[in-house]
Amino acid sequence: MPRELTQSRIQKIWMPGKEDKPRRAVSGPHLANPPTVIVMVGLPARGKTYMSKKLTRYLNWIGMPTKVFNVGEYRREAVKNYSSYDFFKPDNESAVKIRQQCALAALRDVRSYLTDEGGQVAVFDATNTTRERREMILDFGSKNGFKIFFIESVCDDLDVIASNIMEVKVSCPDYQDCNKTDAMLDFQKRIECYKASYQPLEPDHYDRDLSFIKVIDVGRQFLANRIQDHIQSKIVYYLMNIHVQPRVIYLCRHGESTDNLQGRLGGDAGLSPRGKKFAAALARFVEEQKLKDLKVFTSQLCRSIQTAEDLGVPYEQWKALNEIDAGVCEEMTYDEVKEKFPEEFDLRDQDKYYYRYPAGESYQDLVQRVEPVIMELERQENVLVICHQAVMRCLLAYFLDKSADEMPYLKCPLHTVLKLTPVAYGCKVESIYLNVEAVNTHRDRPEEVKRGPGTLLRRNSVTPLTSPDSNIKKPRIDDLDEPPIQELPSSAAPAPLGLCSPSHLPLALTGQHWLGKVCLRTIFHYLAVVSLVLQRT
Amino acid sequence: QTPSSVPQFCNSPTVIVMVGLPARGKTYISKKLTRYLNWIGVPTKTFNVGQYRRQAVQIYENFEFFKPDNEEAMKIRKACAAAALKDVAAYFSKEKGQVAVFDATNTTRERRAVILSFAKEKGYKVFFVESICDDPDIIAENIKQVKFGSPDYVDRDTDEALQDFSQRIECYKASYVPIDDEKDRKLSYIKIFNVGSRYLVNRVQDHIQSRIVYYLMNIHVTPRSIYLSRHGESELNLLGRIGGDSGLSPRGQTYAKALAAFIRGQNIKELKVWTSHMKRTIQTAEALGVPYEQWKALNEIDAGVCEELTYEEIQENFPEEFALRDQDKYRYRYPKGESYEDLVHRLEPVIMELERQENVLVVCHQAVMRCLLAYFLDKPADELPYLRCPLHTVLKLTPVAYGCKVEPCCLNIEAVNTHREKPTNVDVDRKPEEALQTAPDHI
Numbered sequence: 011m012p013r014e015l016t017q018s019r020i021q022k023i024w025m026p027g028k029e030d031k032p033r034r035a036v037s038g039p040h041l042a043n044p045p046t047v048i049v050m051v052g053l054p055a056r057g058k059t060y061m062s063k064k065l066t067r068y069l070n071w072i073g074m075p076t077k078v079f080n081v082g083e084y085r086r087e088a089v090k091n092y093s094s095y096d097f098f099k100p101d102n103e104s105a106v107k108i109r110q111q112c113a114l115a116a117l118r119d120v121r122s123y124l125t126d127e128g129g130q131v132a133v134f135d136a137t138n139t140t141r142e143r144r145e146m147i148l149d150f151g152s153k154n155g156f157k158i159f160f161i162e163s164v165c166d167d168l169d170v171i172a173s174n175i176m177e178v179k180v181s182c183p184d185y186q187d188c189n190k191t192d193a194m195l196d197f198q199k200r201i202e203c204y205k206a207s208y209q210p211l212e213p214d215h216y217d218r219d220l221s222f223i224k225v226i227d228v229g230r231q232f233l234a235n236r237i238q239d240h241i242q243s244k245i246v247y248y249l250m251n252i253h254v255q256p257r258v259i260y261l262c263r264h265g266e267s268t269d270n271l272q273g274r275l276g277g278d279a280g281l282s283p284r285g286k287k288f289a290a291a292l293a294r295f296v297e298e299q300k301l302k303d304l305k306v307f308t309s310q311l312c313r314s315i316q317t318a319e320d321l322g323v324p325y326e327q328w329k330a331l332n333e334i335d336a337g338v339c340e341e342m343t344y345d346e347v348k349e350k351f352p353e354e355f356d357l358r359d360q361d362k363y364y365y366r367y368p369a370g371e372s373y374q375d376l377v378q379r380v381e382p383v384i385m386e387l388e389r390q391e392n393v394l395v396i397c398h399q400a401v402m403r404c405l406l407a408y409f410l411d412k413s414a415d416e417m418p419y420l421k422c423p424l425h426t427v428l429k430l431t432p433v434a435y436g437c438k439v440e441s442i443y444l445n446v447e448a449v450n451t452h453r454d455r456p457e458e459v460k461r462g463p464g465t466l467l468r469r470n471s472v473t474p475l476t477s478p479d480s481n482i483k484k485p486r487i488d489d490l491d492e493p494p495i496q497e498l499p500s501s502a503a504p505a506p507l508g509l510c511s512p513s514h515l516p517l518a519l520t521g522q523h524w525l526g527k528v529c530l531r532t533i534f535h536y537l538a539v540v541s542l543v544l545q546r547t
Numbered sequence: 548q549t550p551s552s553v554p555q556f557c558n559s560p561t562v563i564v565m566v567g568l569p570a571r572g573k574t575y576i577s578k579k580l581t582r583y584l585n586w587i588g589v590p591t592k593t594f595n596v597g598q599y600r601r602q603a604v605q606i607y608e609n610f611e612f613f614k615p616d617n618e619e620a621m622k623i624r625k626a627c628a629a630a631a632l633k634d635v636a637a638y639f640s641k642e643k644g645q646v647a648v649f650d651a652t653n654t655t656r657e658r659r660a661v662i663l664s665f666a667k668e669k670g671y672k673v674f675f676v677e678s679i680c681d682d683p684d685i686i687a688e689n690i691k692q693v694k695f696g697s698p699d700y701v702d703r704d705t706d707e708a709l710q711d712f713s714q715r716i717e718c719y720k721a722s723y724v725p726i727d728d729e730k731d732r733k734l735s736y737i738k739i740f741n742v743g744s745r746y747l748v749n750r751v752q753d754h755i756q757s758r759i760v761y762y763l764m765n766i767h768v769t770p771r772s773i774y775l776s777r778h779g780e781s782e783l784n785l786l787g788r789i790g791g792d793s794g795l796s797p798r799g800q801t802y803a804k805a806l807a808a809f810i811r812g813q814n815i816k817e818l819k820v821w822t823s824h825m826k827r828t829i830q831t832a833e834a835l836g837v838p839y840e841q842w843k844a845l846n847e848i849d850a851g852v853c854e855e856l857t858y859e860e861i862q863e864n865f866p867e868e869f870a871l872r873d874q875d876k877y878r879y880r881y882p883k884g885e886s887y888e889d890l891v892h893r894l895e896p897v898i899m900e901l902e903r904q905e906n907v908l909v910v911c912h913q914a915v916m917r918c919l920l921a922y923f924l925d926k927p928a929d930e931l932p933y934l935r936c937p938l939h940t941v942l943k944l945t946p947v948a949y950g951c952k953v954e955p956c957c958l959n960i961e962a963v964n965t966h967r968e969k970p971t972n973v974d975v976d977r978k979p980e981e982a983l984q985t986a987p988d989h990i
Binding site for chain 1: 728732744746749751754757760761764765792794824826829830833841844854883889892900
């Protein structure tokens with residue numbers, strides 16, 4: 011007897027049986043079964059943390075719960091004051107012990123994340139430059155049923171290394187009391203400490219059976235060995251498409267449309283008079299930016315193309331950038347939706363990320379649809395994307411590492427360009443209002459809404475999460491005689507779930523947060539680098 | 548230049564240059580890559596120098612032709628390569644091609660230098676694909692699969708052919724210089740080791756090269772089968788209505804059970820089952836009693852304003868649209884809906900995952916199945932929308948040699964016909980009877 015199917019009310023997914031347990035089903039298959047530990051390998055200042063954070067942001071955005079475990083942070087927690095590179099000397103026995111314990115503590119948290127907290131990918135961010143250390147990790151993986159995938163960054167270009175050090179090392183907490191020159195010198199000596207014992211991955215001999223990718227010279231060359239599954243294949247593809255050339259991404263919506271004026275959703279209307287003014291203002295703005303080789307992407311909807319036409323430069327139309335399909339609610343006003351489909355209206359407010367319009371799409375569907383655009387944006391340099399409210403929210407959530415919960419409520423007003431510049435480990439955002447009035451199309455999260463099936467993390471959940479903050483509240487490692495990892499009891503406090511509390515800081519930087527001893531100087535340094543996101547309406 | 552639903556990937560034409568000893572899978576990769584690129588809308592063509600040689604030298608005697616000291620043969624071989632390159636240039640300039648795959652051994656630096664300078668002169672990009680393999684079992688299997696049946700050996704018995712071909716390979720070995728990671732560091736290339744256990748990728752220049760690398764890293768040669776089937780007959784099928792999200796009719800339910808029995812009978816190792824998000828495919832999969840995964844990307848083509856209409860109603864309400872669709876069924880997009888071209892773009896991740904997987908059963912829909920089938924059977928855009936994918940028939944696809952064997956398995960459960968051929972008159976001012984000439988029957 012075939013089982014009866016019911017369609018879930020929010021996601022409109024057909025499932026057998028009654029909808030008593032809402033399932034966070036995906037728009038695509040579950041493609042990572044055993045959890046995976048990605049292990050970074052490389053000398054300091056080779057971009058390991060950069061790649062760890064970026065990859066984590068990408069995987070979380072496509073719905074794969076991922077978290078970075080940076081052993082350096084564990085070390086900073088254990089050893090409150092960093093004095094000098096002497097700590098990293100291979101003959102500094104007490105330091106070696108501490109560093110070992112930190113790695114074990116981090117692995118303990120990895121296990122907890124992957125086994126008990128619904129994580130699917132853990133990124134183990136450390137140098138991992140010796141075979142001995144990597145053997146220990148492989149052992150850990152096989153004991154716990156985790157797949158291990160290594161990402162090694164190899165680079166001997168002195169300019170690149172110096173630039174990395176300047177970008178992210180001289181201002182890190184270790185060097186808060188140093189001037190830049192001293193910091194640079196100390197860090198370079200730190201690197202030397204690792205060089206002697208560095209055993210790179212050897213695809214021809216020792217490491218031929220391992221799964222890994224070697225990234226050589228910041229992406230000039232890649233060596234991929236024994237890619238096992240879908241997620242490793244996607245990771246390799248992603249790493250091969252990202253680059254570190256300075257560039258700017260501009261995101262904006264089409265100019266105000268005649269449908270916007272009437273408060274109608276969706277449709278394919280043209281620009282209103284004010285919308286046309288915006289298109290002209292956008293053209294002037296782009297010229298003023300004096301960019302080298304700007305690529306312009308639009309959707310295939312009239313209002314987006316009309317906005318691009320004024321620019322007088324070639325543009326590419328992507329159907330994938332079309333606005334979210336509101337299905338049966340297309341071209342209705344919110345009042346009409348409330349009147350004709352009151353239940354649907356409520357369901358959407360309960361869970362706006364997962365809610366799929368009848369015969370339409372959800373934000374979750376949008377993320378899948380827009381993913382090839384993200385991949386192309388990573389490949390490109392200067393780009394202007396002229397799209398739509400929901401689509402822009404998806405793209406913005408990717409660049410600013412926003413969770414599924416926040417994404418549908420990100421503010422993307424008409425006639426405002428968001429200028430995104432990659433910096434350090436994240437993205438600087440500048441909001442530029444082009445001084446042409448427009449209606450407001452933003453609907454805030456309703457206060458009185460009873461939260462629906464919640465954003466709890468489930469094992470096979472594909473809730474895009476903000477890359478979770480590292481768990482700093484670990485027991486301090488005073489006692490160097492702590493037993494090895496196999497005998498450690500389960501961790502005292504589980505790492506906080508990746509729920510993103512609404513940011514009260516107007517900062518959009520997705521860097522690390524340093525708790526414990528707050529380094530004001532460091533924070534101010536970053537504040538100086540980041541513009542505040544202001545709304546000038 | 549008509550805007551397409553996918554952005555233009557190539558600016559300058561690209562020459563993909565295969566490199567490797569004989570029987571390393573170069574032609575296999577060339578043909579598969581060409582098929583994939585054409586399917587995603589990048590006009591691509593393979594130029595196999597061996598074919599030029601067979602044209603020039605009508606009869607193949609033996610491996611001595613390939614001896615490095617055979618001067619006369621060398622002249623002919625060089626001339627063939629030059630002729631092929633000339634055709635590459637013509638393909639780009641006159642036939643609007645975007646990618647040419649130059650399929651030859653190209654095992655010497657000298658030959659590769661000739662190609663590079665040809666490309667530089669014309670403004671073409673060059674991307675090398677080198678296949679390196681020293682596993683004797685793989686090589687023996689390759690020879691068995693594709694060489695014994697080649698025109699060169701059509702009159703020989705297999706032992707003789709094997710002998711001769713092995714000596715042919717030896718002729719190339721002495722002068723083979725693989726792409727050098729130091730000397731060739733400025734070139735763009737991918738080296739494939741032992742059928743994909745390892746890849747070395749150098750200097751990917753642009754989008755299309757990135758896509759090519761991703762594709763090459765996802766394909767494999769492990770034997771497997773792909774089963775394509777539509778959902779069982781649905782309620783709307785019976786009424787002759789397109790699209791919608793209805794459930795199975797009684798006959799459709801019978802099909803689902805028959806499909807389950809059929810699958811069990813095939814004794815497939817570790818079968819993955821995929822459906823769309825539409826009720827009718829899920830109901831069909833439910834009968835199998837095994838886990839299945841739902842892909843929204845497998846949903847039927849969105850007929851926009853024509854959803855749930857019969858062809859008669861479409862003719863009545865949208866006669867012009869109906870005619871336009873018959874004029875160019877591949878590119879035609881329903882108002883507020885999709886085109887076959889959009890579908891292909893939407894299905895690309897499904898194809899990529901199918902390449903990664905082994906045994907898979909895909910339960911989908913008519914237009915979707917046509918797109919997938921066109922990919923596997925290398926059908927061009929103008930044939931794609933008219934491929935026959937009847938209800939209640941499973942197509943079993945098994946990769947073999949350079950292509951795909953298809954076995955249709957009709958499970959003998961009656962169903963309506965949903966196939967509409969292109970009518971004779973496609974003008975917008977045609978009469979209704981002419982428009983509905985080929986519409987299938989329904990209740």
